[in-house]
Amino acid sequence: MAPISIKTVLISESVDPRCRAILEDNGIRVTEKQNMKKEELITEIKNYDGLVVRSATKVTADVINAGDNLKIIGRAGTGVDNVDVPAATKKGVIVMNTPSGNTISAAELTCALLMSLSRTIPQATMSMKQGNWDRKKFMGAELYGKVLGIVGLGRIGKEVATRMQAFGMRTIGYDPITPPEVTAGWGVEQMSLEQLWPQCDYITVHTPLMPSTVGLLNDESFAKCKKGVKVVNCARGGIIDEAALLRALESGQCGGAGLDVFVEEPPKNRSLVDHPGVISCPHLGASTKEAQARCGEDIALQIVDMVKGKNLVGAVNAQVLASTFSQDSQQLIKLGEAVGALLRSCSASKNPFSLVQITTQGDCMKSGTGYMTSAVLVGLLSHESECSPNLINVLSLAKETGITVNQTHCASAGAAEGACKVEIVANGCSFKAIGSVQGGVPVLLELSDSVFRQPVSLTGKLLFFKASAGPQLLSSVAGLLASKGVEIESFSAPVDRAGDLWYCVGMSSFLPDLSALKPLVKDAAQLSI
Numbered sequence: 239m240a241p242i243s244i245k246t247v248l249i250s251e252s253v254d255p256r257c258r259a260i261l262e263d264n265g266i267r268v269t270e271k272q273n274m275k276k277e278e279l280i281t282e283i284k285n286y287d288g289l290v291v292r293s294a295t296k297v298t299a300d301v302i303n304a305g306d307n308l309k310i311i312g313r314a315g316t317g318v319d320n321v322d323v324p325a326a327t328k329k330g331v332i333v334m335n336t337p338s339g340n341t342i343s344a345a346e347l348t349c350a351l352l353m354s355l356s357r358t359i360p361q362a363t364m365s366m367k368q369g370n371w372d373r374k375k376f377m378g379a380e381l382y383g384k385v386l387g388i389v390g391l392g393r394i395g396k397e398v399a400t401r402m403q404a405f406g407m408r409t410i411g412y413d414p415i416t417p418p419e420v421t422a423g424w425g426v427e428q429m430s431l432e433q434l435w436p437q438c439d440y441i442t443v444h445t446p447l448m449p450s451t452v453g454l455l456n457d458e459s460f461a462k463c464k465k466g467v468k469v470v471n472c473a474r475g476g477i478i479d480e481a482a483l484l485r486a487l488e489s490g491q492c493g494g495a496g497l498d499v500f501v502e503e504p505p506k507n508r509s510l511v512d513h514p515g516v517i518s519c520p521h522l523g524a525s526t527k528e529a530q531a532r533c534g535e536d537i538a539l540q541i542v543d544m545v546k547g548k549n550l551v552g553a554v555n556a557q558v559l560a561s562t563f564s565q566d567s568q569q570l571i572k573l574g575e576a577v578g579a580l581l582r583s584c585s586a587s588k589n590p591f592s593l594v595q596i597t598t599q600g601d602c603m604k605s606g607t608g609y610m611t612s613a614v615l616v617g618l619l620s621h622e623s624e625c626s627p628n629l630i631n632v633l634s635l636a637k638e639t640g641i642t643v644n645q646t647h648c649a650s651a652g653a654a655e656g657a658c659k660v661e662i663v664a665n666g667c668s669f670k671a672i673g674s675v676q677g678g679v680p681v682l683l684e685l686s687d688s689v690f691r692q693p694v695s696l697t698g699k700l701l702f703f704k705a706s707a708g709p710q711l712l713s714s715v716a717g718l719l720a721s722k723g724v725e726i727e728s729f730s731a732p733v734d735r736a737g738d739l740w741y742c743v744g745m746s747s748f749l750p751d752l753s754a755l756k757p758l759v760k761d762a763a764q765l766s767i
Contacts, residue, residue, distance in 0.1 A: 242309055242332075244545045247288035250274060250295045253314045254534030257290065264542045280304040290314060290537055291321070293521075299325035312541055314533040315524050316340055318554055319447060319474065327555045330631040334540055334552045338393055339533035340524035345397035347523050348442055348472045351496030352402065355440070355468045356381050358494075360517050382406035387434045389454065390444035390473065391416045391426060398442060399426045410434055435462040440470070447474035455479060460486040466493035472523045475500040480510055487515050498523050556630045559609070566675075570606045570658075571613040571629075573680035576696040576767045577660050577673045578617020580682065583763035584702060588664035591641050594618065598647045600656025611645045614660050657683065680767075688732040688740035696767050698727070701743040704761040707735045714758050715743065724749055 247261055249270045258268045271282065276296065283289060283305040290312045291297060297311055302325045311321055313335040326333045354360055357378035365372050386402050388395045391413035399409040403425050411426045411434070418428040431454075435441075441463070445451045455469060456479040469492060471478050480501055486492035487510075494515045503521055505511060511518050524533065536552075543549045550559050585591070596611050603610065615632040619639070627635055636643050661670035672684040673696065681693035685702065694700075701719075705711055716726050728744035738760050745764070749755070752762045 242545060244287045244309060244541060246286045246307075247290060247541070248282060248286040249290045250279065251290075251292040251314075253290060253292060253537075254531045256531060257314065257534035257538040260535065260538035260542060264545070266541075266545070276301070283308060288312065288541060290541075292533075293317075293320055295320060297321040297326075302326050302329050302331060305329075305331070310334060310541060310544070312537040314339070314530075314537040316344070317446060317474065323555050324634075328631055328634055330626060330628040332544070332556045332559070332630060333554050334537070334544075335554060336533045336536040336540070337552055339536045340526075340529040341393045341397060343526040343529035344394045344472050344523040345401065346526075347498060347519070348394070348398050348444075348470055348496075349401045351470045351472065351498070351517060351519075352381065352386070352440055352442065352468075354517050355470070355494045355496050361514065381440075384408070384439040385410060385437050387411065387438035387441040388426060388444065389413075389431070389434070389441065391421050391428070392444060394473075395442075395444040396421075396424050396426075398444065399424050407440075410437060431459070432462070435459055436464065438463060438467055440468045442470040443473050443477045445473060445477060447476055452476050453479040453482070455482070457482045457485065460491050463491065465491055468492070468494040468496075470496040472496075472498040475503065480507075484509055484513065487513055559629055566602070567606055567609065569675045569678055569680065570603070570610055573658060573673050573675050573696070574610045574613025575617040575620075576680050577658060577671050577682070578614040579620065579765055579767060580617075580685070580696070580700075580702070580763070581660060581662050581669050581671055582618045582621065583765045584685070584761070585662060585664045585667065585669045586763065588667045588669075590639070591618065591662050591664045593642045593644070593661075593663040594636070595644045595661045596646075597659040598645075598656070599649075599659065601649065603656040603658065604647055607645060607647050610658055611643065614658070615643065618662065682742070685740040685742075689734070690730050690742070691733050692730060694730045694742045695728075695744075699745045699748055699764070699766050701745055701749065701762065701764045702740055703743070703755060703759040703763075704738050704740050705759040706738055711741075711758070715741075715755070718754060718758065719743070719745065719749065722749055722754065723747070 244266055246267045249268060251272055261268050279301055283301055287307050288310045292314050297320060299322045302322060308331050310332045311326060313321060316335060316337055318333055318335050321333055323333050358376045362376040382405060384407050386407045386409050388399055388409060388411035391411045403409055409426045411421060411428055412431050421428050454477050460482060469478060483492060483495055496517045498519045499521055510516050540551050553559060596614050598607050598610055609629060612629045612632050615636050616627045619627045619632060619635060657672055657674045659672045661668060670686055671682060673680060673682050676693055680696040682696055683690060683693055712729060719726060725746035726743055727746060730742040732739040748764055755762050
């Protein structure tokens with residue numbers, strides 16, 4: 239990926255000092271301002287290229303749209319619930335988190351709650367502090383031999399499984415993404431939720447909060463569980479339906495709950511917190527010195543690596559960029575943008591576009607299919623949208639504009655280096671171009687039905703014109719350009735000589751008015767690449 243210029247970063251919450259130190263050591267100016275109100279943040283964000291937050295700062299669409307220079311939002315922690323990711327994507331802003339920074343801390347808190355539930359440790363502690371010695375009231379149960387259901391088998395789910403297996407628990411789980419053969423290697427047997435609920439003595443959830451996971455544990459699922467099942471949520475409030483959990487606790491269907499997270503934080507409704515069967519914490523999953531140090535350090539290093547064009551880790555809305563860090567990918571991106579810009583110029587009188595078909599050919603293009611499609615669209619839409627198109631937002635911009643985008647890949651290629659063929663339809667007219675990268679330079683092989691004798695280097699100021707072949711064509715065009723003070727630096731002609739075909743002229747400067755060419759050519763377009 240081409241290095242993204244990040245010169246100034248605002249840190250709006252308390253993060254580990256290592257975050258600021260790493261950014262400043264790499265030439266990035268850092269300002270720390272905590273506890274800003276929304277209006278203050280909207281005013282302040284205009285001055286920065288980057289924003290680093292934890293969970294308290296609400297990065298809304300208003301904040302994002304006010305960030306005229308904003309290029310990245312870094313969340314020092316897991317999840318991005320407090321960031322309007324669709325708004326950031328539309329603005330072309332990268333949203334990044336630190337996926338592994340608090341893994342161990344969250345897993346350890348989960349295990350602590352499981353153990354506390356099994357032995358009612360917090361309740362016994364409070365009883366002792368009140369002067370009681372009530373051994374019978376706090377009869378517990380061993381974890382040994384019990385079944386733990388883990389819903390969500392990502393990094394944290396895996397660490398919880400490993401630790402609780404050491405207590406002799408049988409671990410079963412559910413995850414729609416992680417393959418069963420992978421989790422089997424950690425000693426977790428995967429199954430459907432319908433199979434999982436009735437087997438569990440304990441259930442812990444470790445999924446993101448999204449429409450498909452809201453209320454995952456509800457009245458219906460609790461009814462399928464063993465009577466007295468105990469549940470833990472150190473992930474996100476809302477994965478367990480709070481009202482259903484309270485009903486299950488009161489009926490005895492649920493024998494206890496360990497909650498670190500709530501739908502509303504802090505919770506105004508105290509029914510769950512005050513219930514004697516509930517152990518609760520004020521969202522402490524990542525609240526360890528080690529996790530905070532790791533997250534602060536990780537987000538700074540991830541930003542620095544991205545700025546230096548080394549790597550992209552933790553980006554939640556810019557996966558297309560992850561494979562764009564090699565020199566080869568940079569050249570292909572330049573090719574895609576150049577071909578897109580050329581077709582935009584050639585079809586300018588026929589706008590708007592309705593269809594874009596992108597076909598990559600050859601093994602060397604296979605891994606770049608995703609970013610090639612985005613690169614072509616950036617070239618096509620660079621003057622069509624109020625938003626500045628980039629690889630992050632261009633697919634959503636194309637969709638909003640009503641453009642149908644089709645992308646395919648085939649193994650064979652006309653050029654040894656592979657080729658990219660782009661066809662666009664604008665107001666019923668079709669335009670197409672085939673390009674490649676040769677010697678590290680993007681070149682044009684074909685424009686519509688004109689195949690060039692020599693590949694046209696897509697660099698500098700170029701004039702493309704469509705005309706019928708004739709002995710006087712070049713001299714006439716050269717004379718007209720000279721009369722306007724424009725020197726010809728290169729000339730590319732098509733292989734065929736019959737019919738109206740496209741030609742290309744490399745120029746020292748732009749022609750002030752393309753209409754001057756009208757007597758000589760049928761169509762013309764000029765662009766700078």
